[in-house]
Amino acid sequence: MVSGSIRFKGKDITSLPLEERVRMGMALMFQNPPAVRGVKLGDILKILSERTGSTRIARLTSQLQVSEELLHRDLNYGFSGGEKKKAEALQVLAMNPDFLILDEPDSGVDVENLELMGKELSRSLEGKSALVITHTSHILKYLKPKQAHVMIEGRVACHGDPEKILETIMAKGYEWCKKCPSAMTS
Amino acid sequence: MSVRDDELREALRKPCPYGPDLDLSSYLTEGGSPENPGPEVSAVGIAPGGEGRAGSFLQVDHSTLYAQIQKMYEDSLEIMSFEEAVKRYDWLEEYVWKAVNPAADKYTAFTALKGKGGYFIRVLEGREVVLPLQACLYLRTRNLLQAVHNIILMERDSSAQLLTGCLTHPQTERGLHIGVSEFYLKRGSRLTFTMVHNWGPRVDVRPRTGVIMEEGSTFASNYICLTPVASLQAYPKVLMKGKKASAALNSIIYGKGTSQFDLGGWIEMEGSQNRAEILGRTVTADEAKVIMRARISCSGKDNVGHVECNGLMLSPQSEISAVPELISKSSTSNLTHEAAVGKLNEEQVLYLMSRGLGRKEAEDLLIRGFLDVRILKLPEFLQQQVERIVSLAMGRGM
Numbered sequence: 064m065v066s067g068s069i070r071f072k073g074k075d076i077t078s079l080p081l082e083e084r085v086r087m088g089m090a091l092m093f094q095n096p097p098a099v100r101g102v103k104l105g106d107i108l109k110i111l112s113e114r115t116g117s118t119r120i121a122r123l124t125s126q127l128q129v130s131e132e133l134l135h136r137d138l139n140y141g142f143s144g145g146e147k148k149k150a151e152a153l154q155v156l157a158m159n160p161d162f163l164i165l166d167e168p169d170s171g172v173d174v175e176n177l178e179l180m181g182k183e184l185s186r187s188l189e190g191k192s193a194l195v196i197t198h199t200s201h202i203l204k205y206l207k208p209k210q211a212h213v214m215i216e217g218r219v220a221c222h223g224d225p226e227k228i229l230e231t232i233m234a235k236g237y238e239w240c241k242k243c244p245s246a247m248t249s
Numbered sequence: 250m251s252v253r254d255d256e257l258r259e260a261l262r263k264p265c266p267y268g269p270d271l272d273l274s275s276y277l278t279e280g281g282s283p284e285n286p287g288p289e290v291s292a293v294g295i296a297p298g299g300e301g302r303a304g305s306f307l308q309v310d311h312s313t314l315y316a317q318i319q320k321m322y323e324d325s326l327e328i329m330s331f332e333e334a335v336k337r338y339d340w341l342e343e344y345v346w347k348a349v350n351p352a353a354d355k356y357t358a359f360t361a362l363k364g365k366g367g368y369f370i371r372v373l374e375g376r377e378v379v380l381p382l383q384a385c386l387y388l389r390t391r392n393l394l395q396a397v398h399n400i401i402l403m404e405r406d407s408s409a410q411l412l413t414g415c416l417t418h419p420q421t422e423r424g425l426h427i428g429v430s431e432f433y434l435k436r437g438s439r440l441t442f443t444m445v446h447n448w449g450p451r452v453d454v455r456p457r458t459g460v461i462m463e464e465g466s467t468f469a470s471n472y473i474c475l476t477p478v479a480s481l482q483a484y485p486k487v488l489m490k491g492k493k494a495s496a497a498l499n500s501i502i503y504g505k506g507t508s509q510f511d512l513g514g515w516i517e518m519e520g521s522q523n524r525a526e527i528l529g530r531t532v533t534a535d536e537a538k539v540i541m542r543a544r545i546s547c548s549g550k551d552n553v554g555h556v557e558c559n560g561l562m563l564s565p566q567s568e569i570s571a572v573p574e575l576i577s578k579s580s581t582s583n584l585t586h587e588a589a590v591g592k593l594n595e596e597q598v599l600y601l602m603s604r605g606l607g608r609k610e611a612e613d614l615l616i617r618g619f620l621d622v623r624i625l626k627l628p629e630f631l632q633q634q635v636e637r638i639v640s641l642a643m644g645r646g647m
Contacts (some may be wrong), residue, residue, distance in 0.1 A: 081599060081602050081603060082602050082605075082606075082607055082608065085602070085603060085604075085605045086605070090603070091603050093600070093603075096600060097594070097596045097597050097600050099597050099600065099601070099615070099618070100618065100619075101615070101617070101618020101619050101620075101621045102601070102614055102615065102618040106614065106618075107601075107604055110604075110605075110606065110614075111604065111605070114605065137618075154604055158604065158605055
């Protein structure tokens with residue numbers, strides 16, 4: 064960050080360390096999570112189940128169709144694109160956060176897994192808040208955001224109704240956004 | 250190998266090229282206190298009453314306290330002290346000092362001239378010993394030099410799992426353990442050998458191991474040491490004489506304090522179509538120093554070998570050296586290696602923290618993962634025991 068501040072639940076969290084932000088109820092679904100050899104996906108879920116309950120995790124594991132085999136593999140090591148996304152979704156939803164950042168949940172994942180994940184995210188996010196980052200908008204078939212923002216060169220170039228913005232970009236491209244009258248300049 | 254006494258006395262002055270040189274005269278060679286050890290033996294995987302074990306051997310200082318076999322295995326195996334075996338079987342001279350050179354250095358020479366005790370374990374032809382065997386070598390007396398000679402003979406098509414736990418009494422300061430171990434795996438035999446060491450920060454250790462493998466045999470050796478030691482130097486050698494055999498030397502080391510480790514292994518493939526693997530995982534903290542040596546050599550055809558040395562440094566004052574060596578005289582064999590030494594990956598730490606783990610919790614999880622005993626491919630019952638040993642050691646403070 065070069066200027067400004069980040070506020071969450073009425074509190075300035077700009078300088079708050081990562082673990083404190085998580086403790087306040089934030090979670091991040093990584094676009095490209097690192098491989099963590101020696102730590103199994105199941106190991107993380109076991110830790111999370113001690114904090115949020117094993118019933119919830121069992122249900123999520125089943126809904127996302129995460130296999131027993133995947134739970135016993137080293138986290139993200141050799142996972143396919145779909146497996147990575149499902150593992151990410153499973154972990155962040157298991158945390159039961161109040162605010163979820165989804166970084167390109169639809170990149171590198173096939174249509175079947177996207178549907179599985181999208182439906183569960185939609186269900187689990189009811190009553191909660193989320194920031195969805197996407198370049199393809201495929202996830203928007205399952206998640207219905209209230210607001211969309213287009214960022215170009217570090218500023219919010221355009222914001223408004225998600226469907227309208229998407230239609231305009233599809234028709235006129237991102238160049239149109241640069242000239243958008245609703246651009247945020249500060 | 251026939252070595253004369255004068256050659257052995259000469260070898261008493263011969264230092265080992267690796268590891269700190271020790272003055273053997275500074276240790277006690279007589280005496281000892283043959284009392285039963287306490288529950289501390291469970292820290293090295295030993296079942297005190299022998300429950301769940303096909304056979305058990307216990308030596309304290311220089312004395313064999315027991316060598317027992319469970320009734321159902323009495324016609325499958327033999328367990329006795331080394332001295333008793335030498336007395337009983339003339340044919341044993343075909344094996345004694347054939348896998349290890351008694352004049353290799355001062356430690357082997359001392360054991361040849363003045364060693365006391367050690368075990369002889371023999372699994373008879375065609376016998377499958379399902380329950381694990383266990384042997385415990387316990388150093389109780391302060392400043393004692395315990396030099397043992399072990400012979401393990403796997404007859405044709407036999408199979409077994411042997412767990413050897415070596416440790417000192419919790420209050421024993423200073424001592425030296427020399428353990429000469431000779432393994433003979435006849436055709437088609439299979440042995441998983443797991444050694445767990447739990448010494449003291451002023452105890453020096455010099456294992457001397459030789460393995461001779463015939464066609465179609467399988468040998469897996471797992472070495473685990475997670476507690477401080479003054480110095481430990483070992484370089485076991487496996488000779489694959491026949492073909493289609495498989496050997497793996499695996500080690501998990503956690504160096505703490507001022508521990509000095511210099512260990513590894515050498516697998517030589519004389520025959521063809523053999524497989525060899527040397528895998529080492531090391532974590533260092535404080536001012537510990539670890540040298541991981543791993544050599545695979547082959548002269549036979551169509552062999553496959555792989556060396557993997559990975560080190561994780563938790564302290565900038567510690568040191569890890571990985572020395573992989575591949576030597577091939579066969580253009581149809583394939584030898585590979587990988588080696589990496591570094592610190593905890595910050596990206597991985599932050600990733601785990603993003604899941605709600607604190608920094609220490611995330612780091613502990615990564616270290617446990619690095620020392621994951623599942624890489625050893627142990628049999629299930631040993632897996633759980635060794636996992637427990639690792640958990641206990643990690644819990645005692647990293």
